Amino acid sequence: MTNSPAIEVLDLQRSFGDTKAVQGVSFEVRQGEIFSLLGPNGAGKTTTISMLSCLLRPDGGDAQVMGHSIREDPMGVKSVLGFVPQEIALYEDLTARENLTFWGKMYGLRGGALKARVEEVLDVIGLRDRAKERVGKYSGGMKRRVNIGVALLHKPQIIYMDEPTVGIDPQSRRNIVDSVVTLKDQGMTVLYTTHYMEEAQELSDQIGIMDHGKMIASGTHDQLVKLVGGQTRIDLTLNMEAGAVLEDWRAVEGVTQVSAEDGLVTVLVDDSNAVLPRLFDVTNRLAARITSVDILEPNLEAVFLHLTGRALRD
């Protein structure tokens, strides 16, 4: 990792009709680091990454990608980045090798160099043995691997990955997360969008939290956790409607925030050992019963809750 920036984003804006999808987003990604854009669906992550890959033209602001402006030099930007879209974007009626060969040509590779690189990438994604099969016959996880392989063909300096683990099984997700770490180890800069807190936490050197088209916080994991003052999160379920206890729990000493969603009550506290018995007392007085308790140390979920008052869920 170096201190020179790979991506500098300044006041990026984009609207669709009356909807402001991205509102003045700014951040910086240093070379060789993994930067995750974390946020719920509709937060503006994909719109941001689409502008940074020159798929969408910003209404305002600009970004420099390895020194190329997304407004002034889109071809320069495209030549230094590899893009892994959220959906599988492959030709299902072509084989994996044919897909990689075609996309390699689109990145300007030719002849022997192309052929050699295609074989290298097939090795990287572990599909050399099945390279002659049409992609349409692959499992979802295998398609994801080819989808990533395409973005690696021209050995880009930067790779964008737009929610690459959406809708796949845990094993394939694990493979993808591991491959991102490998890419970082090879010196590649990765801009990664996700709404899975665990992925962002595990992978990222820097994390930007987005909500409603705005960057509401950014920094390292530790920096972000400090925003919630090191508070512990307690998830509880009750044998009755959560609404009946919320007001009383908010009044409990040591409780800083209470929210409820889909029957799960999330409470932020300074000291879980001290607060939990008080919560049980209050609950008993209300003739309710706590049916489950889950204590979570300070994390990004808590940060999001702290910043937005909502849980980081779909």
Add this chain to the structure above:
Amino acid sequence: MKALDIALKDMTRSFRSFFAIVFMFVVPLLVTGMFYFMFGNMANDGGFNLPKTQVIIANLDQGGPKFQVNPKNIPGGRDADTMGELIVNILESDEIAELIEVSFAPDAGAARAAVDTQVSQVAIIIPPDFSEQFADQDGEAVIEFYQDPTLTIGPGIIRSIMNRFMDGMAGVKIAVNVFQDEADSSDYAMTGLVVQGYLDTSLALREDPEEDLLDVRAPSSAPQSEEQESQNLLLSIISPIMGGMMIFYAFFTGASTAQSILKEEEERTLPRLFTTPTSQTTILSGKLLAVFLTVLVQVIVLILAARLIFGIQWGDFLSVALVAVGIVFSASSFGVFVNSFLKNTKQGGVLFGGVLTVTGMLGMISIFAIGSPAASQMGDTVSLLVPQGWAVRGLMQSMSGEPVSDLLVTTLVLLVWSAAFFTIGVWRFNRRYA
């Protein structure tokens, strides 16, 4: 180079599609093949020969002015001393012997009775004063045509022959009248000479009565065997059908291949292409090149396959090449044009079911109307409202050996259509992805 890569990728995808192969090559050849076997079997079995119409003639004509028609101008080369004999000779001539079988009745009653008892289908009764009335300035020469009312085709043919003969004779009658205005009405000898002269002229112009009924074309002037004639007749039927099928499905191919732009947008591969260092112009050029090359391959394969399988004579190389260029450009640009108005591939059903089918059918009206001269003329006009009609016109011109200059005009019109479609289509797609 990248445009060609995109085009080759698209073509690979197209030609791997079973559905596309069937519609591009199999269906046009299959439809033509069905017609080929249907009409081919009929030709081989003598299916084109209608059953002979039984005609009974009561020739009661007692003659009028003496005249002698030149035998070489009478079908069968026989003498005719009266108008009645002339009609009999025509109906007994070898040229229409395959269509009718003639027998004779001694009087009108016997002739009508033969029709009433269904021994014959048509009775032609020539009255005793037929020649006399014909030569008389104020006379009215009338033949009685008595037919079985339940039959249409056979009697229709005989009626047609008689009408054409009588039309010719009407001209002679006018000449006789004019002559008699100037000469002595009793000068039968002179009247005969005039009648003879006009008959010679009139009959010489219609040596083959059958030719007026059947429009049989043959590419070679060399004498042909019955089998060759049958084959030529078969080709005259299936060649336009094959040409029409080729054009109809070439336009379908143009539209479905151009639809790959929308399909790639939905499959998200088009946005991904836009993230590579490849310009939008190159990407769209590649897509359009794919449409053009796919239709080109289809047209070439169909032309060659139809030549080899059915023996279709498309015309000389230059003519066929000109028409093929026109078809390929118009079909591919039309596909781009129509697709540029679609939001997604789901709307393609409307495109294929509606626009392409309707314009395709309009374009082929002239082919379907070949058997009916009046409808054919109207069909020719209507079909030129759509590019498919011009393509059909070009193919017909090439197949009938019309001069290249005529074909150039048709090809030029097709290219103008193409330029308009292409410009609008590309403009709309560029705007869409800008």
